[in-house]
Amino acid sequence: MTSDHWIAADWGTTNLRLWAMRGAEVVHQRASARGMGGLNRTEFAQVLADETADWAEWTGAAIVACGMVGSRQGWHEAPYAKAPTLAQTPLANVPGTRVWITCGVSQDNPADVMRGEETQIAGLLAARADFEGVVCLPGTHTKWAHISAGEICSFQSFMTGEVFELLAGKSVLRHTVASSCATEEEAFDAAVNDALAQPHRAYGRLFQLRAGALIGDLSPETARSTLSGLLIGWELAGAKPYWLGQEVALIGAPALAALYARALRHQGVQVSEADAEAATLAGLHRAWKRIGETA
Amino acid sequence: MTSDHWIAADWGTTNLRLWAMRGAEVVHQRASARGMGGLNRTEFAQVLADETADWAEWTGAAIVACGMVGSRQGWHEAPYAKAPTLAQTPLANVPGTRVWITCGVSQDNPADVMRGEETQIAGLLAARADFEGVVCLPGTHTKWAHISAGEICSFQSFMTGEVFELLAGKSVLRHTVASSCATEEEAFDAAVNDALAQPHRAYGRLFQLRAGALIGDLSPETARSTLSGLLIGWELAGAKPYWLGQEVALIGAPALAALYARALRHQGVQVSEADAEAATLAGLHRAWKRIGETA
Numbered sequence: 001m002t003s004d005h006w007i008a009a010d011w012g013t014t015n016l017r018l019w020a021m022r023g024a025e026v027v028h029q030r031a032s033a034r035g036m037g038g039l040n041r042t043e044f045a046q047v048l049a050d051e052t053a054d055w056a057e058w059t060g061a062a063i064v065a066c067g068m069v070g071s072r073q074g075w076h077e078a079p080y081a082k083a084p085t086l087a088q089t090p091l092a093n094v095p096g097t098r099v100w101i102t103c104g105v106s107q108d109n110p111a112d113v114m115r116g117e118e119t120q121i122a123g124l125l126a127a128r129a130d131f132e133g134v135v136c137l138p139g140t141h142t143k144w145a146h147i148s149a150g151e152i153c154s155f156q157s158f159m160t161g162e163v164f165e166l167l168a169g170k171s172v173l174r175h176t177v178a179s180s181c182a183t184e185e186e187a188f189d190a191a192v193n194d195a196l197a198q199p200h201r202a203y204g205r206l207f208q209l210r211a212g213a214l215i216g217d218l219s220p221e222t223a224r225s226t227l228s229g230l231l232i233g234w235e236l237a238g239a240k241p242y243w244l245g246q247e248v249a250l251i252g253a254p255a256l257a258a259l260y261a262r263a264l265r266h267q268g269v270q271v272s273e274a275d276a277e278a279a280t281l282a283g284l285h286r287a288w289k290r291i292g293e294t295a
Numbered sequence: 296m297t298s299d300h301w302i303a304a305d306w307g308t309t310n311l312r313l314w315a316m317r318g319a320e321v322v323h324q325r326a327s328a329r330g331m332g333g334l335n336r337t338e339f340a341q342v343l344a345d346e347t348a349d350w351a352e353w354t355g356a357a358i359v360a361c362g363m364v365g366s367r368q369g370w371h372e373a374p375y376a377k378a379p380t381l382a383q384t385p386l387a388n389v390p391g392t393r394v395w396i397t398c399g400v401s402q403d404n405p406a407d408v409m410r411g412e413e414t415q416i417a418g419l420l421a422a423r424a425d426f427e428g429v430v431c432l433p434g435t436h437t438k439w440a441h442i443s444a445g446e447i448c449s450f451q452s453f454m455t456g457e458v459f460e461l462l463a464g465k466s467v468l469r470h471t472v473a474s475s476c477a478t479e480e481e482a483f484d485a486a487v488n489d490a491l492a493q494p495h496r497a498y499g500r501l502f503q504l505r506a507g508a509l510i511g512d513l514s515p516e517t518a519r520s521t522l523s524g525l526l527i528g529w530e531l532a533g534a535k536p537y538w539l540g541q542e543v544a545l546i547g548a549p550a551l552a553a554l555y556a557r558a559l560r561h562q563g564v565q566v567s568e569a570d571a572e573a574a575t576l577a578g579l580h581r582a583w584k585r586i587g588e589t590a
Contacts, residue, residue: 080510110500111507141467141502157502159466166461171454172436200494200532205405207436207452212406215375237495 011069044075070101080106123282133247176213178220191229199237306364339370365396375401418577471508473515486524
C-alpha cells in the first residue's frame with residue numbers, strides 16, 4: 001500500500017460497487033449484489049474483506065463509501081447534514097476500521113432526505129466549481145436540488161422510478177406494458193406534454209394503458225413509453241419551481257437521464273448530462289482527500 | 296329444485312362469493328379464495344360443483360355470475376357491451392352448462408372497461424329506477440359512471456386502490472405507513488384538500504411520508520391517512536367532470552366508500568351510499584329474471 005491507494009464504495013440498498021483507486025484513477029472495479037438491505041450490522045466488514053481480497057496492493061487502504069450503508073439500518077449511521085449545507089458533507093468513521101462514510105443530507109420543511117446523491121453533487125462540483133443552478137438525479141427516488149455557492153440549498157424527492165417499476169411490474173398494467181424496450185419518442189413526448197399540461201388528468205390515464213390494449217391496439221411498447229412519459233411529465237409538473245428558467249445538470253444512468261433531458265429540452269430548459277458513476281467517483285475522491293482533515 | 300331457486304356468483308380475480316337464492320332472498324352464502332386468477336379454463340365447473348355440493352336443494356339450479364370469470368382469461372368470454380349501454384348488459388351462456396355470465400362494458404374513447412361494476416349499477420337501478428346522476432364504485436380500480444335513462448353513458452377508471460396497496464405495501468413507504476388503522480380524519484381531509492387544490496404537487500408529497508418519519512415525528516397512522524387522502528384527492532381532481540354539480544351514488548365496501556363520501560361532501564356534493572354486496576345481488580337477481588328472455 002502506498003498513500004495514494006484507496007478504495008471507493010457505492011453501497012446502496014441492493015448493490016455494492018467497489019473501485020480500487022490510485023488517486024483519481026480507477027485501477028480495478030467490481031460490482032456485487034451484496035447491498036446493505038440484505039446484510040446485518042456484523043456482516044459488512046466481512047463482505048468488504050471478501051470483495052477486495054484479491055486487491056493485494058490495497059490491503060489496509062482507506063475506504064470511502066456513500067449510500068445507504070450509512071443509514072440507521074446500515075453498517076454505521078452517518079448522520080444527516082441539514083440543508084442548506086455544502087454538498088461535500090462530513091465523513092463518519094466506522095469505529096475500529098479504515099472505513100469512512102459520507103453523511104447524507106436532510107431538510108426539515110418539506111421533510112426530505114438523500115443519501116449518496118450529495119456525493120454525486122459534490123462530484124459534479126469538483127468539475128464545475130462555480131455551478132449555480134439545479135441538479136436533477138433521476139433514479140428510484142429522483143432528486144431535484146438547488147445548488148448555489150457549493151451548497152445544496154433545498155431539494156425534493158419524487159418516487160418516479162419506484163412508481164414506474166411497481167406499475168409496470170406489479171400492477172394490472174404488467175399485462176400490457178412491455179418489460180423493456182426502446183422508448184417510442186412520439187408516445188413519450190405526447191404523454192409528457194399531457195401530464196405537464198394537465199397533471200390532474202394524468203392519474204386517470206393510467207388504467208387506459210390496460211384498457212387500450214384489451215379493447216384497442218395499444219402495443220406493449222407504446223404503453224411502456226406512455227407510462228414513462230406520464231410519470232416523468234407528472235414529476236416535471238411538480239418540480240417546475242426547480243427547473244423553470246434554470247440551467248439543469250442531470251446526473252444519472254444514461255438511458256434514464258436521456259429521457260429527462262428530452263422532456264426538459266422540450267420545455268426550453270438548458271440541460272447538461274453527467275455520468276452518474278463518474279460523479280460518484282469524483283465525489284468520493286474529494287471525500288478521500290479530506291480524510292486527514294476530519295480524522 | 297323449484298323454479299325460484301338459483302345461485303348468484305361474484306367471481307373475481309382473487310375471490311369467489313356464492314349465494315344460494317330463493318327469488319330475491321339469500322338462503323345460504325359462502326366465500327372462497329378460488330378466484331379466476333388461479334384457475335385454468337377446465338377447472339371452473341369443478342370448483343362450482345365443489346363449492347355448492349352441500350346445497351342439495353339447488354342441484355341443477357341456474358347460476359348467474361358476474362366479474363372476471365367472464366374475461367378472456369376466465370371461464371368463458373362474455374363480450375363487452377359498448378357504452379352507452381343499458382347497465383343491465385346481455386348474458387353469455389357457458390356452453391353445455393346452466394351458468395350465465397353478465398357481459399362487461401367497454402368504452403372506445405377514452406379506452407376503458409368494467410366487469411362486474413355494470414351488475415352493481417344495474418342493482419342500484421333496480422332499487423332506484425329513475426336515478427340520474429353519477430355512480431362511483433370505489434375499489435381496486437375505482438369506476439365513475441354517468442347514468443341516464445338506465446344507461447351507462449360514459450365512465451372512467453382510476454387505479455387508486457391498487458396504487459394505494461402498492462405504495463403502502465411494496466414501496467419504500469411500507470416502512471413508514473401503518474399496515475392498517477382507523478383513518479385520522481384531520482390528516483385525511485388535509486391531504487384530500489391539498490391534492491384537489493394542487494394535484495401537480497401531490498406526487499411530490501409521496502416521498503415526504505418516508506422522510507417525515509425518518510427525520511420528523513410523522514406517525515405510521517398519520518402517514519397512512521395522508522397517503523389515502525392524497526390518492527383519493529388526486530382521483531377527485533381527475534374525476535371532477537363526473538362529480539361537479541352532480542348527485543353521486545357510492546357503491547362500495549363501507550369503510551372505503553365512507554372515505555369517498557367524506558371527501559365528496561366536503562366539496563359540497565350530495566352523496567348516497569349503497570352496499571356493494573346488496574347491489575351485486577340485486578343486479579344478479581335482475582339478470583336471473585332475464586334468463587328466459589336471452590336463453
